[in-house]
Amino acid sequence: MSALNELAHLRREPGVGRRRLTKRERKEERVALGFLSPWVVGLVVITLGPMAASLYLSFTDYNFLQTPEWVGAENYLRLLTDERFHQALWVTFQYVVISVPLQLAAALLVAIVLDSGLRGLALYRSAFYLPSLLGGSVAIAILWRQIFGSDGLVNRVLELVGIEGLSWIANPETALGTLVILNVWTFGAPMIIFLAGLRQIPTMYYEAAAVDGASKTRRFVAITLPLLSPIIFFNLVLQLIGAFQSFTQAFIISGGTGAPADSTLFYTLYLYMRGFGNFEMGYASAMAWVLVIIIGGFTAINFAVSKFWVFYDD
Numbered sequence: 001m002s003a004l005n006e007l008a009h010l011r012r013e014p015g016v017g018r019r020r021l022t023k024r025e026r027k028e029e030r031v032a033l034g035f036l037s038p039w040v041v042g043l044v045v046i047t048l049g050p051m052a053a054s055l056y057l058s059f060t061d062y063n064f065l066q067t068p069e070w071v072g073a074e075n076y077l078r079l080l081t082d083e084r085f086h087q088a089l090w091v092t093f094q095y096v097v098i099s100v101p102l103q104l105a106a107a108l109l110v111a112i113v114l115d116s117g118l119r120g121l122a123l124y125r126s127a128f129y130l131p132s133l134l135g136g137s138v139a140i141a142i143l144w145r146q147i148f149g150s151d152g153l154v155n156r157v158l159e160l161v162g163i164e165g166l167s168w169i170a171n172p173e174t175a176l177g178t179l180v181i182l183n184v185w186t187f188g189a190p191m192i193i194f195l196a197g198l199r200q201i202p203t204m205y206y207e208a209a210a211v212d213g214a215s216k217t218r219r220f221v222a223i224t225l226p227l228l229s230p231i232i233f234f235n236l237v238l239q240l241i242g243a244f245q246s247f248t249q250a251f252i253i254s255g256g257t258g259a260p261a262d263s264t265l266f267y268t269l270y271l272y273m274r275g276f277g278n279f280e281m282g283y284a285s286a287m288a289w290v291l292v293i294i295i296g297g298f299t300a301i302n303f304a305v306s307k308f309w310v311f312y313d314d
Contacts, residue, residue, distance in 0.1 A: 058285035068282065075286035085287070087262045088270040094176060095266065096243040099183040104235055107187035111194035112224075125192065132188030140182075141252035145169060148178045169253050172263040179249050179264060190235040197231035198224070229310045237302055244295050247272065267291055 021029065058075055060068035079085050114124055134140045147153045148168035155165030168174045201224065209219045225232075247268040250258065256273070258265030271291070275284030 054285045054288055057282050058289050060282045062282045062285075063279040064281060065279075071282070075283045076290070078283065079286065079290065084262065084265065084270060088258075088265045088267045091176060091258075091263065091265050092244060092246075092267040095180060095183075095246065096240060099180040100236070100239045100243050102180070103184045103187050103239060104190055104232065106184055107191040107235070108194050108228075108232075110187065111191045111198055112220075114191075114195055115198045125195070128191055129188035131186045134186075138248060138252055141249045144178065144182050144249070145253050170260055172261040175253070175260055175263045179246075179253065182249055183243065183246070190239060193231060193235055194228070197228050201227045226311045230312060233302070233306050233310045237299060240298055240302070241295055244291065244298075 057068060059070060059072055061071050061074075062068040110128055114121055114128075118124065131140075149155075150165075150167035150170070152168075154168065158165040166174070168178050205223045205227075206219055209223060214222070245268060246266055250264045250266040250269045251272070254260075254264045254269070256269070258269055258273075267287070268291075271284050271287045274280045274287065
């Protein structure tokens with residue numbers, strides 16, 4: 001037990017009065033507070049302060065140029081009749097529901113392949129992880145726009161087999177699909193976590209199942225999935241939160257408008273348009289808090305239902 005923990009314990013223990021700290025204990029206390037101070041300052045200035053300001057602004061009419069004017073719940077009531085807000089919700093829900101399961105499936109599949117004793121594992125692991133580092137960048141979004149454009153790489157490949165392509169990002173029926181593919185392509189981060197989880201599963205389970213004549217499919221369903229379920233749950237929560245917050249891809253590919261026909265109007269993109277395009281910071285703050293509630297709700301639901309499908313070895 002450290003000196004600080006021991007001191008706190010003594011101060012809480014009934015019947016033990018407060019005693020003067022020794023010189024060494026005071027020094028250790030100052031050192032501990034010194035190490036904690038950057039985190040505390042960052043928490044207050046970067047996180048809690050802006051959150052409190054945003055919550056206050058969500059009940060005001062504020063446009064950067066004037067003092068915030070209190071309007072109560074008016075901003076939240078406006079959301080109920082805002083058709084573009086409803087469209088942004090619908091587009092974002094489609095994106096999350098489609099892209100997150102596909103991304104996790106791709107990550108798990110590649111992790112299983114890499115865990116099968118493939119030579120050059122470090123090289124493949126780095127190559128598959130690289131898109132996760134670049135997937136949210138402006139450069140990759142611009143590249144994606146070129147690949148799926150009317151004269152892009154996809155259409156040129158289709159021309160080789162006699163198929164006439166289209167401008168995938170300019171078609172309302174396919175524009176969102178290109179963003180889904182981009183998110184699925186950045187499966188490197190969950191793949192690394194899956195790979196670490198696979199290597200923690202004791203081999204004796206697979207050996208016993210093989211002796212009993214279980215097929216590879218049976219071993220995967222009866223051993224791998226149950227023992228990997230905590231990792232699947234962890235990745236699901238992280239990727240779900242990240243998908244709801246996606247912004248850069250839609251902003252670059254749609255030119256910051258959600259085009260074509262609002263088919264790529266992500267929630268965060270519409271929030272940005274209202275806040276920094278129309279200077280309706282009060283309205284944008286209300287949207288931000290609604291997003292917090294939505295993400296919190298989905299996370300709570302995941303934790304609530306996890307007891308039915310997440311299993312632990314002990």
